[in-house]
């Protein structure tokens with residue numbers, strides 16, 4: 001891996017929330033660690049008529065709590081330039097090109113450009129088109145387009161967007177951000193699966209009973225109501241983060257640990273996910289929307305700002321995915337995600353099958369042997385836990401469950417690069433492992449579209465929502481999805 005890169009970043013949406021909260025702090029960390037040095041510059045662009053100085057102050061303020069090294073921060077901020085620019089106005093790209101070329105010469109960047117689209121997706125196609133037609137894409141260096149989610153709102157719109165972008169950038173130049181792929185414990189999945197003979201041997205339908213994935217949030221939609229009303233949990237969490245994690249959990253072993261091979265296997269895994277028929281949706285996927293909490297101190301979704309009082313947008317989803325291939329046939333993959341649940345917790349549970357014969361007791365006592373579970377907690381803790389049967393201490397012979405635990409210490413966590421920092425560095429180095437390929441995005445939409453269409457074709461009955469209390473673990477139907485199969489959610493903070 002290169003230790004230092006030359007690059008000009010052009011950040012569209014440079015005045016926005018994502019840029020201030022994630023991108024500037026992450027770029028600073030890369031600068032501080034020496035991955036970016038003298039040969040880099042940033043152009044921030046948005047409509048607000050800011051000066052370079054004002055912009056540099058904004059960047060400096062975004063680093064409060066990130067570093068106390070004023071000299072380093074001042075040096076970093078001096079690499080930032082601002083251009084007021086409406087992305088729909090072609091003339092602006094001419095000015096932008098001039099500034100980009102001047103900075104390229106000033107910082108000896110040799111044509112390397114990172115275009116970061118930190119803006120509403122409605123502009124992605126327009127920006128990519130103008131970058132090509134107005135020659136902002138250079139001939140001498142690398143050119144990479146980093147795109148934020150959401151990538152479309154269904155397969156059709158995603159394809160249209162992809163086609164537009166593909167007129168200027170080829171797939172190897174496009175880095176579709178899914179910040180879950182930058183998380184430490186998600187990046188750990190291939191290491192756990194393919195670096196250990198135990199897990200490698202057991203990771204199939206002979207030994208695994210079911211897989212569970214929970215992405216639970218305690219917060220509501222906060223100030224993002226406008227966006228969330230166009231999205232909902234299915235588009236916000238399932239189509240991207242959940243499908244990406246499921247593909248990492250279920251893919252076959254790649255021939256080599258390189259993007260092309262990993263993507264090949266992830267795609268095969270996504271292709272094997274059964275696409276439901278419309279009449280199968282209700283038995284396999286459920287949706288929910290939060291009401292107020294018991295005490296009435298938390299608002300219902302429909303009472304939040306920018307939300308329609310009869311909104312039919314889902315803030316919770318739970319589902320059963322079936323994978324039609326030799327490795328996973330018969331193993332349900334249960335997924336759920338929701339807002340205003342009991343607590344923030346992102347967790348994977350791999351539930352193993354019971355031993356074929358319990359030699360320790362009669363059939364009545366058989367229940368004493370619970371199923372082994374491998375739990376990978378992504379957030380807020382970073383933890384591996386293997387729950388196995390052991391002998392209870394003392395006289396006689398009873399079994400009970402024991403947890404073998406490993407948790408990353410607070411110090412380790414504090415020193416672990418944040419997802420955006422890791423992903424930005426990967427993109428800078430042209431490493432595509434942790435970015436979603438178009439084919440993966442397309443397959444994920446194929447799975448999600450049927451469910452969304454079935455739900456939203458049945459939106460006439462507005463009384464089905466709200467159907468869960470803020471501070472609960474979602475609608476009762478979420479538990480039933482598993483109990484119908486003789487299973488239960490391993491992660492259950494309501495117990």
Ligand SMILES: NC(=O)C1=CN([C@@H]2O[C@H](COP(=O)(O)OP(=O)(O)OC[C@H]3O[C@@H](n4cnc5c(N)ncnc54)[C@H](OP(=O)(O)O)[C@@H]3O)[C@@H](O)[C@H]2O)C=CC1
Pocket residue numbers: 012013014015016017018019045046047048085086087088117118119120121148149150
């Ligand atoms: N914020 C977050 O935590 C996350 C955001 N994302 C995604 O990142 C993207 C950006 O989100 P976020 O930063 O929150 O959004 P914001 O609304 O905070 O920022 C939008 C940016 O776009 C600029 N803008 C809007 N219209 C134009 C225009 N016509 N021409 C030029 N600039 C324009 C705005 O600046 P101005 O008004 O000055 O023009 C602003 O800088 C979205 O795709 C979002 O889904 C993804 C994950 C998390």
Ligand SMILES: O=C1O[C@H](COP(=O)(O)O)[C@@H](O)[C@H](O)[C@H]1O
Pocket residue numbers: 217236237346379
């Ligand atoms: O992409 C998104 O993710 C966050 C949850 O991310 P996490 O890293 O905190 O688990 C979610 O709140 C947001 O609605 C969604 O857009």
